[in-house]
Amino acid sequence: MESDVMTIREVADYLKLAEKTAYRLAADGKIPGFKVGASWRFRKSEIDRWIVAQEQGRN
Structure with a gap:
């Protein structure tokens, strides 16, 4: 099972x-x-949302 939680x-x-x-x-x-x-620790789903927000902030 793959974890959604990542290390630094x-x-x-x-x-x-x-x-x-x-x-x-x-x-x-x-x-x-x-x-x-x-x-x-970091949730991959939250990092993915953060990436999308960063992309949208540039437009």
Whole structure:
């Protein structure tokens, strides 16, 4: 079963970013994520919605 929840490494790969950049964006609240203890987690569905919103904001 594939999980909808991604780690910082997985979201960085998905967005084609450095892990450090993904971490900074998450910490600044610029990409949707949540913390489990000290670790960031991201729902793929929310990241996909965020991508669409970013695309629509440019038009």
